[in-house]
Amino acid sequence: MKFLIIEDEPNLQKLISYFLTKEDHLTEVAGTFSEAKGKLHNFSYDCIILDLNLPDGNGLNLLPIIRADHKEAAVIIVSAKDSIDDRIKGLDLGADDYLIKPFHVSELNARIKAVTRRKLFAQDDKAVFGDFTFYFEGRKVEIRDKEIDLTKKEYEILIYLYRNKNRVITKDSLAEHLWGDYMEDNYSFDFLYAHLKNLRKKLAKEGVENYLQTLYGVGYKFAIPTA
Amino acid sequence: MTYRTRVAILILIMGYAALAALITNTQSIWIFFLGIVCFLLITFVLWLESRSVRWQLKVYKRKIYEVLRNLNRFEDPRDKHNASKMESEIADFYGNIGRQIKKSFQIEKQFTQNASHELQTPITVIKTSLESLLQSPNLQEEDYKDIETILKNTNKLSRINQALILLSRIRSYYNDNVEKVNVNDMIHHIIGEFEERLDHSGIKVEFQEENELIFEMNKTLCEIMLSNLVSNAIRYNLKKNGYLLIKVKGNAIRLENPGKHLTKNTEDLFDRFARDNDNPDSLGLGLSIVKLICEYSGLMVDYYHKEGVHELVVRKK
Numbered sequence: 001m002k003f004l005i006i007e008d009e010p011n012l013q014k015l016i017s018y019f020l021t022k023e024d025h026l027t028e029v030a031g032t033f034s035e036a037k038g039k040l041h042n043f044s045y046d047c048i049i050l051d052l053n054l055p056d057g058n059g060l061n062l063l064p065i066i067r068a069d070h071k072e073a074a075v076i077i078v079s080a081k082d083s084i085d086d087r088i089k090g091l092d093l094g095a096d097d098y099l100i101k102p103f104h105v106s107e108l109n110a111r112i113k114a115v116t117r118r119k120l121f122a123q124d125d126k127a128v129f130g131d132f133t134f135y136f137e138g139r140k141v142e143i144r145d146k147e148i149d150l151t152k153k154e155y156e157i158l159i160y161l162y163r164n165k166n167r168v169i170t171k172d173s174l175a176e177h178l179w180g181d182y183m184e185d186n187y188s189f190d191f192l193y194a195h196l197k198n199l200r201k202k203l204a205k206e207g208v209e210n211y212l213q214t215l216y217g218v219g220y221k222f223a224i225p226t227a
Numbered sequence: 228m229t230y231r232t233r234v235a236i237l238i239l240i241m242g243y244a245a246l247a248a249l250i251t252n253t254q255s256i257w258i259f260f261l262g263i264v265c266f267l268l269i270t271f272v273l274w275l276e277s278r279s280v281r282w283q284l285k286v287y288k289r290k291i292y293e294v295l296r297n298l299n300r301f302e303d304p305r306d307k308h309n310a311s312k313m314e315s316e317i318a319d320f321y322g323n324i325g326r327q328i329k330k331s332f333q334i335e336k337q338f339t340q341n342a343s344h345e346l347q348t349p350i351t352v353i354k355t356s357l358e359s360l361l362q363s364p365n366l367q368e369e370d371y372k373d374i375e376t377i378l379k380n381t382n383k384l385s386r387i388n389q390a391l392i393l394l395s396r397i398r399s400y401y402n403d404n405v406e407k408v409n410v411n412d413m414i415h416h417i418i419g420e421f422e423e424r425l426d427h428s429g430i431k432v433e434f435q436e437e438n439e440l441i442f443e444m445n446k447t448l449c450e451i452m453l454s455n456l457v458s459n460a461i462r463y464n465l466k467k468n469g470y471l472l473i474k475v476k477g478n479a480i481r482l483e484n485p486g487k488h489l490t491k492n493t494e495d496l497f498d499r500f501a502r503d504n505d506n507p508d509s510l511g512l513g514l515s516i517v518k519l520i521c522e523y524s525g526l527m528v529d530y531y532h533k534e535g536v537h538e539l540v541v542r543k544k
Contacts, residue, residue, distance in 0.1 A: 102351035
């Protein structure tokens with residue numbers, strides 16, 4: 001897929017671009033409102049990552065242009081402006097999702113996958129990964145054609161792990177994904193460990209617990225185990 | 228009529244009286260009587276004058292308090308056409324104080340807003356870089372531990388920053404969308420939100436409703452305030468046999484939970500970055516957020532502690 005990253009902070013621009021390139025996407029960057037406007041007029045993109053605070057204008061004003069010229073593109077707003085007003089305005093103007101800085105790359109990744117799947121591969125309701133088959137609409141997971149019984153939270157954890165497959169995700173990003181950022185201190189981790197323990201048990205029962213690796217207290221990785 | 232003209236008229240009257248007495252050669256008792264009348268008149272006029280000044284002071288004092296409470300607006304209440312010179316001076320004096328307070332408030336507000344917004348991007352860059360570093364296949368166990376430490380502290384930094392943004396926002400937005408909030412409904416909603424955490428910690432919740440309670444305030448702030456209180460009550464509850472008792476009675480909400488014996492004065496726990504020494508992970512901003520919301524919404528919050536039982540009470544002023 002081809003991405004346009006509209007972000008004025010050079011470090012962040014580089015990091016998002018680096019991360020997307022590693023996921024085998026094509027990326028282009030625009031650091032200013034006018035640069036973004038030019039690129040949007042001349043090229044086509046599948047997904048646009050839009051920062052609202054640009055040095056020469058408000059990113060919100062780019063949304064009508066995006067919607068006129070790039071009907072199919074998925075748009076994710078990324079901004080430090082965390083007012084509810086901006087969020088509603090952004091979504092009203094046709095953005096598909098809204099992410100507040102500071103965010104985890106894994107969260108951005110999960111949102112991109114969710115949005116692009118919804119928009120670009122709407123007919124594609126299932127995904128196969130090793131022994132796992134995910135059904136997004138039905139919110140269910142099969143392991144070797146056998147449906148496993150998951151709680152809502154366990155399903156969310158597994159989908160988040162799947163959307164970030166083959167990458168290390170931190171336990172913070174997982175906790176934040178599940179409960180939002182108001183869950184504080186070690187308490188939320190106790191909580192996360194409890195859910196993961198149950199999930200791991202269920203995976204173990206089907207003999208696939210080695211898909212889920214723990215990395216020295218930092219985080220987790222969901223990958224097809226090397227034999 | 229100003230003070231001076233009134234006094235002048237009185238002196239004139241006195242002069243005329245004395246002159247009349249001299250011309251008509253009346254008895255001195257009448258002159259004495261006239262003197263007393265004039266004296267009383269002067270006193271009365273002076274009293275009127277001082278009352279008007281006092282009233283004027285009161286108006287401005289009230290305005291200053293209003294400005295302090297509601298620092299976004301300051302209007303000069305003076306009626307420009309009818310003001311005497313003295314009233315004008317008072318108005319200018321208080322007006323200047325009001326404007327100065329407003330100005331320093333705005334400078335401070337803007338600084339907090341800018342500072343916290345400017346911090347968001349570098350924090351995001353640190354987080355993003357760390358997550359990217361984590362993907363490297365060559366990391367050793369020691370590296371993971373270092374990254375874990377940096378991540379943990381970056382997250383804390385980020386949470387402090389978000390709480391500071393919230394504090395500055397409360398002061399800017401508390402007055403927007405003020406509505407009648409049904410506290411009982413709100414508490415039911417919040418207990419629902421925390422259900423999972425309550426179950427997980429084995430805390431029994433009881434909600435006693437003696438009457439319906441309505442707060443007139445911004446609904447989002449009401450939710451933040453009550454969520455913070457419930458979240459605190461869960462976090463600082465006993466590990467075993469914990470409970471949370473919420474009571475709505477009269478004009479007050481009471482939240483009671485058992486916990487540790489406090490080493491600090493309960494009042495101090497409302498200060499920013501105040502926390503009990505046993506909880507190094509807590510930011511110490513939750514209760515100051517609650518207090519600020521109360522202050523701006525016509526509410527009062529008190530913290531009572533007796534032998535390990537903690538009670539927080541929010542009531543209408």
